[in-house]
Amino acid sequence: MRFALCVEYDGMAFHGWQSQPHGRTVQDHLQRALSTIAGEPVGVHAAGRTDTGVHALAQIAHFDTRAERPLQAWVRGVNTHLPPAIAVRWAQPVAEDFHARFSAQARSYAYVLHNHPVRPALQHGRVGWYHRPLNAEAMAEAAGLLLGEHDFSSFRASECQARSPVKVLHQARVHRQGEYLLFELRASGFLHHMVRNIVGSLLWVGYAKEPPDWIGELLACRDRTRAAPTFMPDGLYFTGVDYAPDWNLPNGGRIIASPPSFLA
Structure with a gap:
């Protein structure tokens, strides 16, 4: 089954999004946490790759798994295995042909x-x-x-x-x-x-x-x-990704986060 995730992170703590041999990237941490909950290796694909020091308020990613878990396990459960500077905001099952990167408008x-x-x-x-x-x-x-x-x-x-x-x-x-x-x-x-x-x-x-x-x-x-x-x-x-409404993602498919609170 395929799931979409919305992920927030503080880029100062990591060497960018994309996986590296040293394992200190957002993708590496997220994959390890998801694999722990799934009980099997899990790979993650994101809408966009961010560099070292770049933050995300609404990074969208997807993963595939054979594991059957309550939906909150992919949010609260995964977050218990993530460092404080990364948090899954929501998770939702999506169609098998959804792709966080290639489906983005x-x-x-x-x-x-x-x-x-x-x-x-x-x-x-x-x-x-x-x-x-x-x-x-x-x-x-x-x-x-x-x-x-x-x-x-x-x-x-x-x-x-x-x-x-x-x-x-x-x-x-x-x-x-x-x-x-x-x-x-x-x-x-x-x-x-x-x-x-x-x-x-x-x-x-x-x-x-x-x-x-x-x-x-x-x-x-x-x-x-x-x-x-x-x-x-x-x-x-x-700060966010636009998807077609047909994917039925939260907020009607357009995931746009607010600017940092000190600018509100």
Whole structure:
């Protein structure tokens, strides 16, 4: 039988999502916990792979098992075998042809930036930080140029394994809440480091190193070397996945989590 899971985790504690030989990734911990409850080896597939230091509010994954357990065993039972920085939020049986990655219609990320002359301490690792004053309106104007279908090669890491750099960006929002800037992006898919590279380039617009229309020039040139450096992972959150309603997942198939509570 196949199950879908919604997983939340603090990326500071792990070496990213994807399984590695040392076993200190989110996928490794989750697979071990599920295998303990199932009494058999269990593999997990996620909607998106996150890097070291990147958090998730609503990562969607699926797994197959022959074990018959009460539904809460895949939530509360699994959570008893997970480290405190990972939690399964819900579990639900799904059709055998559901795939967390390939059935996804869109994925969403949020980046939380503390824009203040002094770095934060209590939110260390959970927000990005930039010390210069930033013009949120100019950044929002620049972000709007990214909407639609484009070749995002200028925002693609050199080690990216995606077959194509062409993605459709459905949302690119930047707005200020006091000392914080919140970046919200939703796309058909994301390239490796794409969000962090976009945030870094928008910062150049924010402190007037480049004008807003420079972002459009970056898209057109398809040259990663002309964009800003990759920004820190600390404030990046995987916030949800869009699926067709036919899969009957919670919230009508669109799983979008709220921004971190200190921005509410």
